[in-house]
Amino acid sequence: MAGQPGPASGPLHIVGGPNTGGCIAGAISLPPEGPGFQTIHLDRSAFWGAPSTIAHLEQFGTEAAAAGMPTLLVEDISRARGGPLPGGHVSHQIGLDADVGLDMRPRPPLSDSARETIELHSMVRPDGRGVDPSVWSPREIALLRMAAALPEVDRILVNPAIKQQLCGEVTGDRSWLHLIRPWYGHAAHMHIRFRCPAGQADCVQAAPPPTGDGCDATLQWWFDQLDAPAKPSAPYKAPPAPAACRAILSER
Numbered sequence: 162m163a164g165q166p167g168p169a170s171g172p173l174h175i176v177g178g179p180n181t182g183g184c185i186a187g188a189i190s191l192p193p194e195g196p197g198f199q200t201i202h203l204d205r206s207a208f209w210g211a212p213s214t215i216a217h218l219e220q221f222g223t224e225a226a227a228a229g230m231p232t233l234l235v236e237d238i239s240r241a242r243g244g245p246l247p248g249g250h251v252s253h254q255i256g257l258d259a260d261v262g263l264d265m266r267p268r269p270p271l272s273d274s275a276r277e278t279i280e281l282h283s284m285v286r287p288d289g290r291g292v293d294p295s296v297w298s299p300r301e302i303a304l305l306r307m308a309a310a311l312p313e314v315d316r317i318l319v320n321p322a323i324k325q326q327l328c329g330e331v332t333g334d335r336s337w338l339h340l341i342r343p344w345y346g347h348a349a350h351m352h353i354r355f356r357c358p359a360g361q362a363d364c365v366q367a368a369p370p371p372t373g374d375g376c377d378a379t380l381q382w383w384f385d386q387l388d389a390p391a392k393p394s395a396p397y398k399a400p401p402a403p404a405a406c407r408a409i410l411s412e413r
């Protein structure tokens with residue numbers, strides 16, 4: 162994003178967690194492109210993260226390319242110092258979250274102008290009750306499985322319809338389904354969250370996902386909501402940044 166301050170200097174220091182907001186010092190930027198990946202929406206997205214996050218994403222691109230997948234499209238990671246992203250999401254604030262497009266239909270790498278204008282294609286039917294069979298294929302399963310095998314993955318958020326499809330379709334080793342969790346939206350991209358890097362005492366690590374493959378009543382809950390939507394909640398209000406972030410966010 163233009164006009165944003167650069168990273169806060171010093172060694173890596175991550176403050177906060179996925180549900181509290183936070184900040185990061187010592188972030189590095191994912192290059193705009195590399196083997197197997199491109200960033201998109203460069204005008205409005207942010208591509209800074211912990212060095213481990215950036216390394217894992219580069220590994221993801223390399224592995225996807227080796228598997229013959231189209232170029233991965235990386236959307237938001239974090240701002241150079243973390244903190245809230247436009248859109249008000251509470252995660253993506255500490256350099257440990259990344260959004261990667263799901264659509265694996267064969268296509269060439271995007272041109273510079275297409276990288277700005279592309280809207281990632283939803284893999285889910287408009288009614289939210291299943292994947293769109295005109296775009297869904299085993300390639301997306303392979304991609305999610307590859308993502309779940311990256312180092313230090315805490316969890317991967319996808320639309321409940323995608324999780325449901327995996328529950329019904331994945332055979333053989335299903336242990337990785339444990340890391341694939343249903344969440345609102347996420348029909349066009351997966352949200353990869355990495356664990357707090359070792360030694361980051363101020364990084365709040367969320368509890369691990371419940372044991373099991375998650376193909377149970379907790380998944381059905383999401384579809385029950387479609388029948389009886391919960392009352393609209395109060396508008397989202399970002400929590401204040403942890404006090405330890407003041408110095409990181411204001412360093413000049």
Ligand SMILES: [Zn+2]
Binds near residue numbers: 253258352353
């Ligand atoms: Zn995300």
